[in-house]
Structures are given as C-alpha cells and as structure tokens.
Amino acid sequence: MSHTAAAPLTGAPTLPDVPTVDLRELAPWALFVGLLSLLVLFFVSADQGAISIPAGTAIHEWVHDGRHLLGYPCH
Amino acid sequence: MTARSFLVRGLLAGLIAGAFAFVVGYTVGEPPIDDAIALEATAAPAAAPDPTAGHTHDHAGTAHSHGDDAGGGISRTTQKTWGLATATIAVGVALGGIVALVAAGVAGRLGRLSLVGSTALVTALGFVAYSLLPFLKYPAAPPAVGSANTIGSRTASYFAFVLISVVAMVAVVALAGALAPRLGGHQAVVAAGTAYVAVVAVAALAMPTVNEIGAFPADVLWEFRLSALLTQTALWAALGVALTWLLGRLESRSRATA
Ligand SMILES: [Zn+2]
Numbered sequence: 001m002s003h004t005a006a007a008p009l010t011g012a013p014t015l016p017d018v019p020t021v022d023l024r025e026l027a028p029w030a031l032f033v034g035l036l037s038l039l040v041l042f043f044v045s046a047d048q049g050a051i052s053i054p055a056g057t058a059i060h061e062w063v064h065d066g067r068h069l070l071g072y073p074c075h
Numbered sequence: 076m077t078a079r080s081f082l083v084r085g086l087l088a089g090l091i092a093g094a095f096a097f098v099v100g101y102t103v104g105e106p107p108i109d110d111a112i113a114l115e116a117t118a119a120p121a122a123a124p125d126p127t128a129g130h131t132h133d134h135a136g137t138a139h140s141h142g143d144d145a146g147g148g149i150s151r152t153t154q155k156t157w158g159l160a161t162a163t164i165a166v167g168v169a170l171g172g173i174v175a176l177v178a179a180g181v182a183g184r185l186g187r188l189s190l191v192g193s194t195a196l197v198t199a200l201g202f203v204a205y206s207l208l209p210f211l212k213y214p215a216a217p218p219a220v221g222s223a224n225t226i227g228s229r230t231a232s233y234f235a236f237v238l239i240s241v242v243a244m245v246a247v248v249a250l251a252g253a254l255a256p257r258l259g260g261h262q263a264v265v266a267a268g269t270a271y272v273a274v275v276a277v278a279a280l281a282m283p284t285v286n287e288i289g290a291f292p293a294d295v296l297w298e299f300r301l302s303a304l305l306t307q308t309a310l311w312a313a314l315g316v317a318l319t320w321l322l323g324r325l326e327s328r329s330r331a332t333a
Contacts, residue, residue, distance in 0.1 A: 069104040
C-alpha cells in the first residue's frame with residue numbers, strides 16, 4: 001500500500017495481478033446478502049428485547065446467553 | 076473469481092467462526108453468566124440497584140426469566156448449549172457473508188494488497204468497528220445488570236454507536252484510498268486512522284453513558300466482560316483466518332489453471 005510510485009528494483013519479481021470482482025456483478029449479491037444478514041443479526045441481537053417481532057420471549061430466551069456474550073444489550 | 080465464490084467461502088468461514096466462538100463462549104463465558112444468574116436469583120427481590128418501584132428487572136418470570144422460571148420454557152442447559160451455539164453460529168454466518176462480499180468488493184482495489192492481505196484487513200477493521208469500539212463505549216452487561224425500563228434507550232444507543240463506528244470506518248478507508256496518490260500510502264493510512272478515532276471519540280463523548288451496575292460484584296463483572304470480549308475476538312479471528320485460507324486456496328487454484 002505504500003509508495004506505489006517507487007521504481008521496482010531490477011530483477012525484482014513482478015507481483016501477480018490480484019483478482020477483482022466486477023462491481024455490477026457484486027451489487028445484487030451485496031444487497032440480498034446484506035439485508036438477509038441484517039435480519040439474522042436483528043433476531044439474535046435485539047428481537048424480543050427493545051422491539052418484539054413476533055411478540056413473545058422464545059427467541060430472546062433461546063439466544064439469551066449469546067446475546068450477552070456477543071455484547072448486545074439483552075435486558 | 077465471482078461474487079458467488081466469495082460468498083460461499085464467507086458463509087463457510089462464518090460457520091467455522093461461529094462454532095469456534097461457541098466453544099470459547101461456553102468455556103470462558105458460561106461460568107460468569109451462571110454466577111450472575113445465581114446472584115440475580117438470590118439478590119433481586121431485596122437488593123435491586125435502584126430502589127424505586129418502577130425499577131424491577133422482571134425477574135419474577137414475566138418478561139425476562141432465565142429459563143429456570145420456565146419463562147420461555149427453555150432450560151438453562153439449553154440456553155448454554157444449543158441456544159448459545161445458535162447465536163454464535165447465526166452471527167458468524169451473517170458476518171461471514173457481509174465480510175466476504177466486502178472483501179470481494181475491495182479485492183485488487185486496496186493499493187497493492189494481495190487478496191489475502193485485503194481480506195485480512197477487512198476482517199480486522201470489521202472487528203474494530205463492529206465489536207471492539209462498541210464494546211469500549213457500551214461494554215457487555217451480564218444478566219442481573221440493566222433495568223427493564225431502559226432497554227429501549229440502551230438498545231438504540233448501542234446500535235446507533237455501532238452504525239456510526241461502521242460508517243466511519245468505511246468512510247475513512249475510502250478517504251485513505253483518495254489520499255494515497257497525493258500523500259503516499261503510509262501518510263494516507265495515518266490520516267484515515269486519525270479521522271476514524273476522532274469521529275468515534277466525538278460520538279462516544281456525545282452519546283449517553285450507561286451505568287446500571289449498582290452493587291453487582293466487580294470480580295464477576297470483570298470476568299464476564301473479559302469473556303465476552305474473548306468470545307467476540309475468537310469469532311472475528313476465526314472468521315479472518317478461515318476466510319483468508321479459503322480464498323487463498325481458491326486464488327492459487329485458479330492461478331494454476333489459468
Ligand atoms: Zn439477559
């Protein structure tokens with residue numbers, strides 16, 4: 001990452017190209033996985049605590065210890 | 076390499092990371108949680124941290140029992156094993172998916188970092204922004220700490236801080252990329268790091284402080300918080316190691332066949 005302008009030493013091996021991913025191909029994946037992941041994080045981290053969808057305590061109780069240990073406010 | 080090939084490896088690495096975090100959490104985290112619940116069960120009726128009438132913890136088994144009171148019909152044994160594993164694996168897979176797609180987006184675009192280097196950087200910065208800095212401002216609270224009356228505001232503050240931290244991290248990485256051609260890579264990284272710390276420090280000072288510890292014993296609190304930090308560190312570290320390994324293998328295989 002540093003000083004890309006520095007001239008390569010003679011005889012230094014050229015670095016292989018790092019593969020890139022086309023951002024237009026990536027966008028729909030990022031949107032879909034992003035939303036799904038946020039939903040999963042919501043159920044583990046906050047559901048049936050501050051907000052309840054669905055109402056009840058079953059999800060909260062099931063992931064209870066994980067919620068505490070992963071640092072989310074539990075109760 | 077395709078977005079799909081990154082994602083599949085991210086989900087797999089997340090599964091591994093979640094399983095590893097479960098082992099760590101079960102080993103170091105459950106003893107202090109058990110201690111806290113035992114304290115809560117004996118001390119709750121008489122010695123709630125705040126003696127006002129509205130400040131109950133709902134420990135009587137209505138809103139927040141810990142299994143033994145049959146609140147959700149889930150036993151402590153289940154909470155400690157299948158419940159904890161569900162939580163760590165679900166979070167591991169969710170974070171694995173996000174990290175893998177971010178890694179896909181920045182691969183080959185972060186200066187001269189290799190695929191393994193940029194993926195490791197994304198995971199490390201993810202740990203700092205999503206887990207470490209929020210932990211420093213709003214450290215994990217064991218059972219028996221925290222008022223039911225403030226769960227709404229505490230949850231809002233916590234996730235607002237996480238959002239600020241993650242958005243700031245993304246922004247300063249973009250800033251580093253923009254500054255690098257003019258300042259050079261080293262100076263750009265220093266400037267970006269300083270900007271991130273400044274933004275998060277201002278947010279931490281401006282946002283409300285949570286202190287509802289009351290008379291909770293300091294040794295159990297310390298043990299719990301250390302174990303919570305260890306569990307999260309284990310998750311991110313395993314995610315980083317597994318994902319860089321899986322992507323590194325894929326890269327060398329595709330290079331061999333290319
Ligand atoms: Zn709890």
